Amino acid sequence: MKKIRVKNTYDLRLTGVPSRTIRESSLGKTLSVLPTSISLIKPKLSVKEGASVKTGTPLFYDKRDENIKFLSPGTGTVKEIVYGPRRCVDEVIIELSGKESFEPFKKISTAGLKKLKQEDVASAIQEGGLWGVFTEHPFRSIPRSTTVAPAIYVTVDNDEPFLPQSAVYLKDREEDFKFGLAILEALSDKVYVGVSSQNENIKTALGASVTHELEGHYPANNASVFLYYNKESESENKSWSIKGQDVLRLAELFKEGKYPVQRLIVVAGDHAKKPSHVLAREGMSVADLAGKAPNEPTRYIAGGVLTGRQITEKGILGFNDYAIHLIREGKETDMLTFFKPGFDKPTFGRTYMSSLFNSSLFKMNTSLNGGYRACVSCGECPKACPTELLPQLLMKELKANDTEEALDQGFLDCAGCGLCTYVCPSKIDLDTVFDDAREKLYWEVEK
Ligand code: SF4
Structure with a gap:
């Protein structure tokens, strides 16, 4: 090893x-599938409103490659197809019938697998709707x-x-x-x-x-x-x-030989009522998974706290989501925050006393501690980068459209972990700059 x-x-x-306890969740009346939560695909529908679907019936596919299919996580009727700007498919809502029926796929045993060629295995995964994993x-x-x-x-x-x-x-x-x-x-x-x-x-x-x-x-x-x-x-x-x-x-x-709909996710964060593992399926709503919304302002995130996507209390668990976070929406500014000892504040650069005297867990909130601040070249972000990049330099190159220089500096090695943004004292959204640039480059390469 x-x-x-x-x-x-x-x-x-x-x-x-x-907690490590597994909580069951109950399905509501509908499940919603979100093509827009899957990055770098061009969704094309395979169903129309009113169509009956089984669990595992194809709902849409990537227009550039028909074998990349996304299947229905439940049995029922396509109640509504919600379109966004430029008629891109935002949401496919399935009204559940209450009686689950699965599309059958070929069962393959360990012995059977050994007889298959690479392309047969790939095709079985594609038919079964899991190529997107x-x-x-x-x-x-x-x-x-x-x-x-x-x-x-x-x-x-x-x-x-x-x-x-x-x-x-x-x-x-x-x-x-x-x-x-x-x-x-x-x-x-x-x-x-x-x-x-x-x-x-x-x-x-x-x-x-x-x-x-x-x-x-x-x-x-x-x-x-x-x-x-x-x-x-x-x-x-x-x-x-x-x-x-x-x-x-x-x-x-x-x-x-069935589309595997169940997955284990976590519902976590300071505002989650009972942070635990939850048995869920794609398309469930945040209300089904996390219960009633807290009274205090709350940020909902689908995915990890640094890499997830922001959703609302009406949000939906997407194809690639394995967590729902509820953390405090901190809009307030803390007056003269840098002049306080900060025993309760997390700190990367040892700005606060918590780095010396506090080993307990910190409450995360979304406060940026002030408005927009420019990069001061403090040099903190390279210390946090696991792939040894210079995030502040990359950001400046990408903002100046100098993509070639950014590529020479190893921009595509960025793991999108979000640590550079987290440690930035000016709270510049560096990883969003990198994600946007990577996506733009992808479509240029793929067109
Ligand atoms: S998001 Fe990218 S550049 Fe920023 S710390 Fe992570 S790997 Fe490094």
Whole structure:
């Protein structure tokens, strides 16, 4: 087993930690699928309003590649299709019939898998609606259906606050996980499995399947970071990655012959009533998952606190969402904040006394502690960057449209972890600048 020591990681100690208890959730009357929550695709509908759908019926696909399909997470009728600007499909709402019926897919056993060619395995995953669980680097898009991965990186642990813990989602499912890895091995010659170096129990449970130990705090277990430290050639820049829980979903699809709709998510954050793991399915509403909205102003985030997307209390769990966070919306300004000792404030640059005297968890809120401030070249962001970039320099190059220089500086190695934004004393949204530039570049390359 190879050990990777990730530089510049950070221990984000936040309140609202989800317990390991698994809470069941109940389905409402509808499920909504959000094509716009899936980045870098051009959705085209396969259904019309009023159509009857089973669980696993295709709802839409990527216009550029019909094999990249997205399936219905429930059985019922397409109640409404909501269009956004330029008639892009924002939402497909399914009214549930109350009686679940699944589209059948071919069951594939371990013995059957060995007889299949790479393209047959890829086609079974595409038919089963799970091709979208793969991420192709460096753009973090869904790979085209005919491409072959130079390598597949599996990340078992999640160190961003907060995402499902491997000890919970893998409990008693080690054999399914190994079958999922066998499916990945049928797709690529190189499959790397990374586990946090602190997670002794999972390393023991998965045994020889684990190829790498990832040492460090957040984001040591991020797939882009894993790839950055492990790649040996330029061709590996286009490797794919997949989350540990999605490996289980692949195994379920092949074993059961059904679209695997259930997943374990966390509902977490300081404003969550009972932060815990929740058994959920795509398309459920925040109200179904997190209960009644808190009385205080609350920011809702689908995904991890630094990498998730902002939603509202009426938000929906998207195809790639594994968490719902509720944190305090801090609009107030703290007068003369820099002149206070700050025993209760998190600090990266040791500005506050909490760095010396407080090892407890901090309450996160969304306050920027003031209005827009320019970059003062303080040099804090490179100290936080796990892929050894100079974020402030990259931002200036990208804002000046000097993309070539940014590429020379390794811009595409950015893992999108959000740490540079988090530690920036001017609270410049650096990772959004990088995400927008990466997306723009992707469409230029792909057009
Ligand atoms: S540039 Fe920022 S978002 Fe990108 S990897 Fe470095 S710290 Fe993370």
